[in-house]
Amino acid sequence: MTEGFRFLPEYFPPAAQKALVAEILAILETNPLYRGAMPRTGKPLSVRNTNLGALGWVSDIKGYRYQPIHPDTGQPWGPIPRVLLDLWSDVSAYPHPPQACLVNWYEADSRLGLHIDADETAKDAPVVSLSLGSRALFRLGGLERSSPTSSMRLASGDVVILGGASRRAYHGVDRIYAQSSTLIPGGGRINLTLRRVTAP
Secondary structure (H helix, E strand, C coil): CCCCCCECCCCCCCCHHHHHHHHHHHHHHCCCCEEEEECCCCCEEEEEEEEEECCCCCCCCCCEEEECCCCCCCCCEEEECCCHHHHHHHHHHCCCCEEEEEEEEECCCCCEEEEEECCCEEEEEEEEEEEEEEEEEEEECCCCCCCCCEEEEEEECCEEECCCHHHHHCCCEEEEECCCCCCCCCCCCCEEEEECCCCC
């Protein structure tokens, strides 16, 4: 396992998961999910997403970047819930708060290919990720795309931290186990990824 990778199973108990999903669903009413696209080709992503916080990660034909407004509504992103800011304070070991929370909504056929999170200038800050809803098959590799990979199942309430060397490790989601959770109305998986974008 790449140095700096941490797995915190069942970090959020069921009641806390339920409360957080309700809060996220309420935020989505004014901060809706949208479907981004691959740079250059414009091919739609299989995962719908939105963002919370001062900055949000977007992907479209012009490239990957962070921006302060929602690409569809033109409004600032919604706030990061307090429980997620507390999570960052408790597990990140980083002295500055996150500026972005990427909300990825996975459906039964959604996938996320191997990639690295490389659009942030705060390279020393970890990425903190929380799974809610259906289980997912998460794949973690090394610092090169060709490095060997290992897989693990992430369940609702699990937290993963990519810090240290693992901050630059390739990772992705190979499969969603549909109907493995009833937490989210209609099924699916919500992944909340906290990031510090700019160096303090």
